[in-house]
Amino acid sequence: MVNKSALKNQFCELTGTSTTTAGRYLEASKYNIDQAVDSYFTKHASKSSPNSKSNGKSASSNTDKHLVSLFDEYKDANNPNVIDIDGTLKYLDDLQIDPDDVKALTLAFLLKSPSVGVFERDKFISIWQHYKIHDIKSMRKFLDKFHQDVLYDKGSYTDLDTDKAVDFKQLYDYTFAFLKESDNQKVLDIDLTISYWKLLLPLITTVYFTKNETPANGNKDKVEERVNNWFDFLSNSNPRPVITFDTWSMFYLFFLEVVLPDPYKLSNYDEMAAWPSKVDEYVEYLSDNSLI
Incomplete structure (x- = not known):
């Protein structure tokens, strides 16, 4: 069953037109969104002059068309509005990103991927369009800058939904929903x-010692030991635990506020603070076990 309202909204987002225009083009294409968008851009391409002083819809439309075509290179054969796992792997390969590289996670965060191996057409196009990027080379270059900015909490980019500065904690918390x-x-x-x-934790460690200019030699080794202690504690628990979002999210703060400043004694730990039970048990x- 075709969701005509959703397709109209998607057409409007891609073209910057009204729902009336969307309805006209979608009806003519029998609600094939790709055909409708291509038809719109083909008809209006001649109205866009490369020497025009306007940076409005005509420039936006040209960018959209490039992104529509690019998305279509990776789209799922059974659902043209998503890039599924096979297309995602091809996209990452074109971006020269290994699927196991943390930048693959950063890309998913940037494009608001709903789950592993999936990108949605509307987010892909609207977000890249917002940053005026419409080719693989530019995406690769932008992602390098975005990744470093988020990693070091520079705040140069804002979330397009909340208008808040993007930071590493947002990426970290996003990961739970993504998985x-x-x-x-x-x-x-x-x-x-x-x-x-x-x-993720080694990245947090590196950034912490870089920002705080702390002698890293022994401390970094001890931090790594504490991380391995955490993994051993969880893995050897009986019954084996599952991880809630609260535990996932709060462990980031525990790691940042307690483990990193003093990995030997964890002197900032306060048993009266509102840590998740798993952290207290750790x-x-x-x-x-005489590990502290």
Whole structure:
């Protein structure tokens, strides 16, 4: 069943036109969104002059058409409004990003990917259009800058939905939702979360010691030991735990505020603070096993 209202909204977002215009082109194309958008841009291309002083819809439309064509290179054969896993792997390959590289996660965060291996047409086009980027080379260059900006909390970019400066904590929290297999899923498997902690925690460590100009030699080794203690604690718990969003999100703060400043004694830890139970149990585990 075709959702005509959703297709009209998508057409309007891609072309900057009214719902009336959207309805006319979609009806003519029998609600084939790709055909309708291509028809619109083909008809209006002649109205766009390269020497025009206007930076309005004509320039925006040209950018949109490039992005529509690019998205179509990767789109799923059964659902033209998404890039699925095969298309995502091809897209990453064209961007020269290994799927296991943290930049693949940064890209998903930037384009608001709803789940692993999926990109949505409307987000892909509207976000790249916002940054005036419409080719692979420019995307690769932009992503390098965006990744560093987010990693070091420079605040140069804003979330297009909230208009708030984008920072690493947002990327970190986004990861939990990104890893879920359904909207109503509340917890993540321990092995999956550990694999992503292994990806993200070393970045947090590097940034922390860079920003604080702290002698890193022994401290970094001890931080790594504390991280491995955390993994051992979770993996060897009986029964094996699952990770809630609260545990995922708050562990970032625990790591930043307690582990990194003093990985030897965890002197900033306050048992009366509102840490998740798993964090409190972890500190108790360290004490019981003479690890602290």
